Amino acid sequence: DVSNPRQGIHCVHSLHGHGGTILALESGPDVLLSTSTDGFLCIWRDQTPAKLLRYPAFSVCQKLAPDKSQLLAGARSPKETWFLSLFVRKGEMLTIFAGDSDGYVHILKSDMQGEAFVVVWKEKIHDRGISRLIGVPMEAILFTLSYDQRFKRVDNGHVTFEESNRCGAVFTDISWDPTFQ
Secondary structure (H helix, E strand, O other): OEEOOEOEOOEEEOOOOOOOOEEEEEEEOOEEEEEEOOOOEEEEEEOOOOOOOOOOOEEEEEEEOOOHHHHHHOOOOOOOOOEEEEEEEOOOOOEEEEEEOOOEEEEEEEOOOOOOEEEEEEEEOOOOOEEEEEEOOOOOEEEEEEOOOEEEEEEOOEEEEEEEOOOOOOOOOOOOOHHHO
C-alpha cells in the first residue's frame, strides 16, 4: 500500500500483483520493484498516460523468477527459490541486482528498447540466502550480506573480500558512507 505520511498513515493506493508476502521493495527512475514469497520479482511502471497524478497508477509490466522453471510452473505452484533482496543502480542504463534464497546474485539490465529486463549475469556468491545488497555509487562494487553469517564484496563479478561473523550471528544491515570511503 502507498500512503501519504504527511497526513497520517492511510492507504491511498494498493498494488496488486503478488500472491504472497512482500519481502523487498526498491525504486528507481520510473520503476518500482517488489519481491514476494510467491517467488517472483515484479517490475512495476507508472501506466498513467499524463504522468501528472499525485499517486501514480503502477501496474506490473514484467514478472521474473530466480529459476526459469518457476515461470513455467505458474503463479500458484510452490516455489523453492525466492528473491530476498534488491538493489537498483541508477545510471545511463538502469541495473537491477537481486539476491535469492539459494545465495545467487542476479544482475538484470533493460533490453535495447528499455521495456523488459533480462538477466545478464547470475553467480552463486553465498551458501545461503542473500539478505541485503548494497552498491557503491559510480563503482562496480556490490556488498552482500547473507544468512550464512558472511558479508562479501563483489567487484566486477569476483569476490574480492569476505568476512565471517565470529559470533555466529547473521549480519543484518550495511550502509555506505561516501565521505569516508
